[in-house]
Amino acid sequence: VQKLLDRGYVIERKNYLFPTKLGKEVYNYLIRLKSAEKFVKEEFTRILEELMDKIERGEVHYIDVLKDLFEEVLRVEKYNLSS
Structure with a gap:
């Protein structure tokens, strides 16, 4: 989780993690790569x-x-x- 925070993929608010715009973009990119989906x-x-x-x-x-x-x-x- 710390890596996700460090890289700016998520932010923490009131003990909850929320994806950032960058985090959503990276996730969507990886999902589009069928071979990287796993x-x-x-x-x-x-x-x-x-x-x-x-x-x-x-x-x-x-x-x-x-x-x-x-x-x-x-x-x-x-x-x-x-x-």
Whole structure:
């Protein structure tokens, strides 16, 4: 959540988060990219949070998680370039 605040995608008012114009634009852009749609879904966020917990507990190495994520992003980019 802090990253979203830092990047200006959301603002906080009375303990609630509200999307900014920039946040809405980024979200809408990502949704239009069919191949990137999975990155903005709640399920993907849940999986990333589970992976971060596993890294913290020493069950997986952060480099392995980053490699897998990077490969997925490259697949999305390759798909977008070929479309």
